[in-house]
Amino acid sequence: MDNRDIISKFEQRKDNMLNILHAVQNNNPNNYLTTEDLKLVAEYLNTTYSSVYGVVKYYSMFSLKPRGKYVIRVCKSPLCHMMDGDNLMQEIKDIIGIGLGETTDDLMFSIESSECLGHCAHAPVMMINEKVYKNLDSFKIKNVFQSIKLNEQK
Ligand code: FES
Known part of the structure; x- marks a missing residue:
């Protein structure tokens, strides 16, 4: 499924950021988030790339590099x-x-x-x-x- 379709299922609220990031990461067969994913989430939530990046770096369950299935x-x-x-x-x-x-x-x-x-x-x-x-x-x-x-x- 396209990440835009996944993201659009969530209300455009910043408190949905963790759930959105989880859903997008789970959609990647290698269990990670790309720079494009972070930009897409930032755009959807009307926030900055760096604020999304900060959240991803803070929580160990997110990864910015490919991981195993x-x-x-x-x-x-x-x-x-x-x-x-x-x-x-x-x-x-x-x-x-x-x-x-x-x-x-x-x-x-x-x-x-x-x-x-x-x-x-x-x-x-x-x-x-x-x-x-x-x-x-x-x-x-x-x-x-x-x-x-x-x-x-x-
Ligand atoms: S110490 Fe709580 S699950 Fe391991």
């Missing part, structure tokens, strides 16, 4: 950290074969860390795109990536 965000906040989050992060890196902040050459996966994802009672937690995975352990992590691989082979 699957963006893995691992919570690094204290509770998840205490519940073995570091080891789980290492397992994910080993499975995918890249480090934190990196993207696979085939643009399938990116690994990022995140502040609290809001599901502390189920630590440790990660998100892959919009889906939350709770109470993680080695077994669950292996299953998650196994099912992604199977889905990709269909």
Whole structure:
């Protein structure tokens, strides 16, 4: 879908900026926002490019460079950290074969860390795109990536 069509579904209010940016980023198969996207949002909301750029730079869920089809965000906040989050992060890196902040050459996966994802009672937690995975352990992590691989082979 064209980004202009996506943006036009939102009311022209500045408090819609985050939702608009999310929708536009989600429309990009490589999960990022281009300079043209930011200009389009600024124009639609009748604001400056730099104010949109500032918002994008502030929030870690937005990216200005291409990322994988699957963006893995691992919570690094204290509770998840205490519940073995570091080891789980290492397992994910080993499975995918890249480090934190990196993207696979085939643009399938990116690994990022995140502040609290809001599901502390189920630590440790990660998100892959919009889906939350709770109470993680080695077994669950292996299953998650196994099912992604199977889905990709269909
Ligand atoms: S501390 Fe990890 S979800 Fe809150």
